[in-house]
Amino acid sequence: MSVNPDLLERTFPPTPVYLVGREKVREFARAVFATAPQHTDVDAARAAGYADVVAPPTFAMVIADQTLQQLLNDPTSGIVLERALHTDQQFAYQRPIVAGDELTGQLRVTRVRAMGSGAMVTSETDVTDADGRLVLTATSTLLIGSEDE
Secondary structure, three states: OOOOHHHOOOEOOOOOOEEOOHHHHHHHHHHOOOOOHHHOOHHHHHHOOOOOOEOOHHHHHHHHHHHHHHHHOOOOOOOOHHHEEEEEEEEEEOOOOEOOOEEEEEEEEEEEEEEOOEEEEEEEEEEEOOOOOEEEEEEEEEEEOOOOO
16 A cells, blocks of 8 residues: 555644635536526525525535645655545535635545555545634545556
8 A cells, every 4th residue: 555554543734714705606606507596696695594605515625625735745645646536525514605704624534445555545624614613524535546556
């Protein structure tokens, strides 16, 4: 296994604050064909009880990606990007993301499992708001091929 087994239970530093912009939410909604008006129209979002436009559920990947980059760029991880395949992504929300949120992500590796000469690495990213409240947990699984493949 080329992946460092000592990654298990490792926690990476929090990411810089990400300010969720209204136009970023709108752009993302268009990109993923999220057509509900609360994703693009402030009045529709407010009528639905939100302070501003609401991000589609997969928008959380914007913040989770920052944490995954920490893992992928860590020279001690043994992970080589060219041999990595993102096999699973899940989001467990406490509340929706809305424009104006200031979010921070922090990744911890929750599983490292040998698979032949490669490995599966599972991580969880807790995304919190400016008050430190949990907004969501993103779980990602990477399949890492070995050097022999």
